[in-house]
Each structure stands twice: as structure tokens, then as C-alpha cells.
Amino acid sequence: MLKTKHLLSSLLLFIISFATNAQEITQTIRGQITDSESRLPLMGANIILLSDTANFTGTTADVDGYFKLENIPLGRHKLKISFLGYQTMIIPNIVVGSGKEFILNLSLEESAIKMEEFEITATENRGDALNEMAIISSRAFTVAETEKYAGTRGDPARMASNFAGVGGADDSRNDIVVRGNSPMGVLWRFEGIDIPNPNHFAVSGTQGGPTSIINNKYLANSDFFTGAFPAEYGNSLSGVFDLKMRAGNNEKHEQTFQFGILGTELMLEGPISKEKHSSYLINYRYSTLTFFNKLGIDVGTSAKLVYQDAAFKFNFPMKKGGNFSVFGIGGMSDIDIVISEQKPEDREIYGEQDRDQYFGTKMGVVGATLTKTLGEKAYFKATVAQTFENQHTYHQLIYYTQNPTSDSTFEYVLDNDGYYKSDSLVDLQRFQFNIGKTTGALFVNKKFNSKHVVKIGTNFDVFYLNFQDSIYGTSSTYKWRNRWDDKETTLLVQPYIQWKWKLSEKLTVNAGLHNQYFALNNTYSLAEPRAGLRWDINDKQNLSFGIGKHSQIHPLYIYTYQIPDGNGGFVQHNRDIGMTKSMHYILGYNRFVGKSMRIKSEVYYQQLSNVPVEVESSSFSLLNQGVGFQRFFPDSLQNTGTGTNYGVELTIEKFFTNQYFFMLTGSYYESFYKGSDGVTRDTDFNGNYILNFLGAKEFTVLKNNAFTIGAKVTYAGNKRYGPVDIDASEANAEIIYIDAERNTKQFDPYFRTDIKLNYKINRKKVSHEISIDLVNVTGNENILKLSYAPNLEDPTQDPIREEYQLGFLPIFYYRIDF
Numbered sequence: 001m002l003k004t005k006h007l008l009s010s011l012l013l014f015i016i017s018f019a020t021n022a023q024e025i026t027q028t029i030r031g032q033i034t035d036s037e038s039r040l041p042l043m044g045a046n047i048i049l050l051s052d053t054a055n056f057t058g059t060t061a062d063v064d065g066y067f068k069l070e071n072i073p074l075g076r077h078k079l080k081i082s083f084l085g086y087q088t089m090i091i092p093n094i095v096v097g098s099g100k101e102f103i104l105n106l107s108l109e110e111s112a113i114k115m116e117e118f119e120i121t122a123t124e125n126r127g128d129a130l131n132e133m134a135i136i137s138s139r140a141f142t143v144a145e146t147e148k149y150a151g152t153r154g155d156p157a158r159m160a161s162n163f164a165g166v167g168g169a170d171d172s173r174n175d176i177v178v179r180g181n182s183p184m185g186v187l188w189r190f191e192g193i194d195i196p197n198p199n200h201f202a203v204s205g206t207q208g209g210p211t212s213i214i215n216n217k218y219l220a221n222s223d224f225f226t227g228a229f230p231a232e233y234g235n236s237l238s239g240v241f242d243l244k245m246r247a248g249n250n251e252k253h254e255q256t257f258q259f260g261i262l263g264t265e266l267m268l269e270g271p272i273s274k275e276k277h278s279s280y281l282i283n284y285r286y287s288t289l290t291f292f293n294k295l296g297i298d299v300g301t302s303a304k305l306v307y308q309d310a311a312f313k314f315n316f317p318m319k320k321g322g323n324f325s326v327f328g329i330g331g332m333s334d335i336d337i338v339i340s341e342q343k344p345e346d347r348e349i350y351g352e353q354d355r356d357q358y359f360g361t362k363m364g365v366v367g368a369t370l371t372k373t374l375g376e377k378a379y380f381k382a383t384v385a386q387t388f389e390n391q392h393t394y395h396q397l398i399y400y401t402q403n404p405t406s407d408s409t410f411e412y413v414l415d416n417d418g419y420y421k422s423d424s425l426v427d428l429q430r431f432q433f434n435i436g437k438t439t440g441a442l443f444v445n446k447k448f449n450s451k452h453v454v455k456i457g458t459n460f461d462v463f464y465l466n467f468q469d470s471i472y473g474t475s476s477t478y479k480w481r482n483r484w485d486d487k488e489t490t491l492l493v494q495p496y497i498q499w500k501w502k503l504s505e506k507l508t509v510n511a512g513l514h515n516q517y518f519a520l521n522n523t524y525s526l527a528e529p530r531a532g533l534r535w536d537i538n539d540k541q542n543l544s545f546g547i548g549k550h551s552q553i554h555p556l557y558i559y560t561y562q563i564p565d566g567n568g569g570f571v572q573h574n575r576d577i578g579m580t581k582s583m584h585y586i587l588g589y590n591r592f593v594g595k596s597m598r599i600k601s602e603v604y605y606q607q608l609s610n611v612p613v614e615v616e617s618s619s620f621s622l623l624n625q626g627v628g629f630q631r632f633f634p635d636s637l638q639n640t641g642t643g644t645n646y647g648v649e650l651t652i653e654k655f656f657t658n659q660y661f662f663m664l665t666g667s668y669y670e671s672f673y674k675g676s677d678g679v680t681r682d683t684d685f686n687g688n689y690i691l692n693f694l695g696a697k698e699f700t701v702l703k704n705n706a707f708t709i710g711a712k713v714t715y716a717g718n719k720r721y722g723p724v725d726i727d728a729s730e731a732n733a734e735i736i737y738i739d740a741e742r743n744t745k746q747f748d749p750y751f752r753t754d755i756k757l758n759y760k761i762n763r764k765k766v767s768h769e770i771s772i773d774l775v776n777v778t779g780n781e782n783i784l785k786l787s788y789a790p791n792l793e794d795p796t797q798d799p800i801r802e803e804y805q806l807g808f809l810p811i812f813y814y815r816i817d818f
Contacts, residue, residue: 027096030068031104033061037447039321039379041065051077093656099767099817110450129223133230133510135532136546136588142221150712151754154216164649164665167690169627171805175208177685178239180645180671184626185238192441196389200307200333205555213309213331220246228546228584231496231512231530237552237582247315248281260813263287278316307333323371330364340398355395362390378446387437395428427472436464451502458495486560490520506536523578525551541591551579573636581610596657602649611641613676619742623673624684643673662695682743687717710756718747735788747783766818775809
């Protein structure tokens, strides 16, 4: 803690030394205006700076839709964009800094009946999704939001956990629970294609991890869905991240350097050809836990951890609204949990206590996107990519040195430095999981008139599977034995059609059908209906309704894992399990209070069917999987399980005006399931309630600089668990619960307070930013799970131990844009 105080003092002195600049500095706002349905540029669109009341500042878009406003003072501004026959858009809270130009690419929607001014703030203020087929349970989020929210660490998933109906499962990971569903039900989409788990140290069967590979610095405005999503999204039961990558600055070379506890990173962007508006963007980050260890900060492990990631995008605009781009993201991570080199007092929440564990992951995506206009009312978009994910591990079992005692038992021996002595390390396990994928997304968007728009397309994935798993030693021989070796290719295809019908300026209907076919076991789901209805009662309030049927395949290794067949061979006992099905029913009400506040409420009911449960009578259900760092290998499964989720959500949100914002969200929900034993139980994720408060206040310092203080407070019901079967736990050297009493107990409520301090210094052509995120500032001890951890010094003590989530965790960075 003393080292942390020194760190805070040094940061304060650093801030004071910079806070001496009050000169007049200006910057440029520019971008492109296009039609939302055809993607054609809107030549002649008007762009006016509303925040400059003393002078008229405005321009019109050129023949390619580009515009530029120069010599704009630093600070927050509001833009008005209008074009004859289109709904007017007003964009508030444009933050202009000295280090980078502000680039804004916008699409206007044609008015259905009459020309009137309509204050649309989908990307900056009202939170409406960018996807025009979205009606309900959807929200846009921006880079500015991920940087503004306390406790998010610039992570899209941690940012989403602030929204109503969404909670975190584990402080050390970014898995999110959407309306009581397993985190396994979340879909990640990037640049239009479905991608593997985009997190470092990702484990098969999960969609989260400790740290995101995706960096918010290169994200454009993106969407997040929590239910009844449009027909173009498939293979998901609970939520969708639809992330977009921005293009680099196409007129000016810019650089960003950041140094902090979570890593050192560099981003470069600029024009390839100014005349053709082409650009590049490249980002790289490298990190270790060295800083945490040197500062004496407890992160739950003393393991040796290293990760790095990178991203790039080369963007080439074409004539008549067309565009071609090449993009990529990827990351590598390795962690060495060397239990044999730990002391008795060392805490380890990520690994097992009886072995040394060496674990690593790799993930990558490289793709290309072509957008081409088809006349004045349609456009075609095609994205093709190659993805890759790898997980590899090596375990060695530890045999500790023991000495006999006077009472005929044994005690473990410590060496002179306080470490346990070990006699030997014996090979135990190795595995390699490799999944390659050729993936694509193709669609045509056709606007028949101002009232009717149809989108038809397909998503496809060709998987290349290579799974290997070996163990060492048996009761009679000591050698490696391959218990799993599977190499095969399979296909997932998802065609869809969507239709948007604007009956009037106040009434909109979206409808669609989604289809899904999985070639590995010839399973399919046809004509899944998706529909949404929104009625704008007036300009202050609206009602919406959504319904959708959704299906999801399961982690691919579950299909191909094999067990002995009793005749000397092996059988893939779960190859034929079908997709899990889910029906969503959602009713929403939205009311705006003034120009900067809204109250939003949604009521939902979700029915899950065809859920894999064990053939033998038990409480097991796949609905309880999808978190943590351990793979799971279920017994023989059948699709006879069910689940039910229902709840009510409330959001009171004050958008950023007058230099502050806040958001208060509350959720009450129930989440039940039924296993093969026929008993209805709470799911592992049925916390029942989540309360979140989030806010920030900005102060202007010396005209050009800004100091922001933000806070987040979370109070939520914790996870479920059951009584421990002590005998079974000792026999298996891991935690085993009494099956019949699963989830009859609940951990104490979860409580956490985060504080974020940020200071931004604008100088001519360069900006500095110093930030510190104080996670769990009160150091509250929240229970994460129970573990089997016998005391090696005193075997008579209770071997069942409560493991706690992260304690106080200060995360700082220094950033420079130039």
C-alpha cells in the first residue's frame, strides 16, 4: 500500500507540472455524410456548428460527401447535419482535443412522409443502436463511453456490465451475464463477421477472459444487444457485441503512445493517399504483471504472465460510395502458474494447487471487406476472413517432501526460504486445441422507397478442427497416452432476410427470418421469426415490442470429445446433440425528460428448450457452464433440458451536458433451469438483482485542460452454490457438490465501488492524458467461489476454502496524442 501511495503522489506532481498552459488552440472537425440505406454520398448536406453562438460556422459536403470545419476551439461542441428530404441529425458532446482531429462519419435517414427536424442522437446521446433493424434491447456505445466509465479498463464487455440486465461473473474476467443467461450465450462480431473469443487467456467453452484483445482506441461506434436481436445475428442465445473498427485519419499522420499498468502500446494512423482518401491504422500492445508485483498489489496470483496484441486496418474509399478495406486483430498470451515455487501464504485463484500449470492462447483474424453501391437505392457488402484460435497447456504433478511425525502422520517440509520442498515433478497432462475458420458475411440492402427497406444475406463459417489431449502414466505404466486426437472440417451456414417498414413517422415495424444449419451432425433450425414494433407516441416517449426465436450450437470440442467404448476403442458420445433454442418476448417503454435525460424500462420473458443435460439423472445443465478457467467434459448428453428467465429493468440516464452525466440502472430477475432429474432449480447465475450507479463530473482547468472524476457503485446478488460433498472432494482432489442440493445456497451480496480520476492537458498539436482507475477502492471482500485446498501444514483443517474476488486494484496510464 505504501508503494501505491508513492505512485499516486508522483502522478499528482506530474499533473501539476503540466497544468500551466492557457494559450488559444484550435483543431479540425471533418468527416463524410452518406445515405443510411444506399451508402451513396450526400453532396450538399449542411453541417453547422451550433455551439458557436457568436459566429456562424458551417459548411456543405462536397461531391463525395466529405466536409471539413477548421479552426474549431477545443472543448465540447454540437453539430447539426441536414439535407433536403432527410431527417435532421444533431450530434452533441463532440470532444475536440489538440492531439487528434475529430473525424465523424454519419449516415442520414430519408424521411418517410414529411420533412421535419428530428433530433437523432443515436451515436452520442440517446443510446439508440446504429443498426436500423434494431427496435428493442439494444444500445450503441462509443469509445468516449468506454474511457469515461469508472472500472471498465477500456474493455467493451466490462463497459456493457453497467447496462440494465447485465452483470459480471468474475472480477478477474470480463464474462458477462445477460438476463441470467450463461456468458457462453454471447456472440462477438467484428467488422461484420463472427469471431472467436477475443480475450487473452481464453478457455474453450467461454466467451470472456481476464483482458480483452480488442482495444477501444481503434473502435468506431458499435452496438450491444441483450435480446430479440435482428435476423442477421445468429448462433447466440443472450447477447451480441457488434463491433466496428474505425479507419485511420486520411489527411494527417497521427500517433498515440500509452504507458501503464495494463501495458505499453503504440498506435499509428495516417493517409496512404490524400487525394484518394485512403488511410492506415496500426496498433500494438505488450504487457506483463511486473508492475503489479513491484507495487505489492494483489491480483490473485503470483504467476508469470505475458500478453501482447495488435490490430490494423487499411482503408480504400471508392467512387460512388464504395469502399474496400483490409483489417486484422490478434493476440498471444502465456501464463506460468508454478505452484512448486510458491510459499504457503501465496494466493492463487487461477490454478489448481497440486500441480504446476503452463497455459497459453493465441487468437487472430485477418479479413477484407468490399462495399459497392448498386444504383441509387441499394448496396452490396461482402466480408471474407480467416480466423484462428489456439489453446495449449502442460501440467506437472507435484510430489512434496514429507517427514513422519510422532503421531504416525506426515508433515510437509519447508526450505530455508519458506517454500515447500518437493521430491519431484511428474508429467501429468498436455493438450492442444486448434480451430481455424474461413468465414464470410454477404448481404444486399435494398431501399424500395422511403418506407420499405429489405436486407437479405448469409453468414457462413468453415471450421478446421484439430484437438489433441494426452495424459501421462497409469497404475501399471508411465508413458504418454493419447486419449483424444480429432481432425476434421465442418460447416455452419446462416441465411437470413430482414424487412423494415415505416408505416409512418411514428410507427416502425421490423421483421425477419433467420436460418441455421450445422453440418457436423446435420442439425438445423429453419425460419426462426424475429420481429419488432416501435410506436413513437410523441417526441418524448415511445413504446416498443420485440419477439425472436434463437438457436446456438455448443463449444465444438464437446461434439468431438471421445470416451472409451468398452471394446478397446473410443466413441464421440455427444456428437449428435442438437442446438439449444430460445424464445424472447420483450416489452419496452422509453421517456425523455427534457433534452438530456431519459427513463427506460423493459420487461422480458425468455424460454429455453432443447438444452443439453446428462442422460443419467442429475442436476447438470449446459446453462450453468461458460465461466472460469477450467474446461468441462460432460457425460453423455441429451436435448431434454429447459430453462426460464424473466425480469424487469429500469434505467435513469442523464446524458453528458453541463459537464456531468450519470446513469442509474436496476434489474430484478429470476433464472431457473431443469436438469435430467426433473427438478427445477436456480441457475448458477440467478443473482436476482443488480443495482448500478455510474457518473462523472468534468472540470475545465486553465481553459484548454480538463479534470474528470468518475465513480461506479455496484450492489448485486451473488452466485448460487450448494453443500459440498467432502468425501468426494477429497477423493477427486477438487471441489464436488452434493448433486441433489445444487444451488440451494447463495453467496453474500456483491458490493464494489470504483473511482476514476482523469486529467487531460491540451497543448498545440499534442495532448497528454493521465488517468488512474481505483477498482474496489474500499477493498470489499466479495466471494468468488469455493475451492478444495487442504492445508499442507495442518491436514485436520477444513479443506474447503472461500476464494475472494479482486481486492483494491489501482490501474493507471499516461497517454500522449500527437
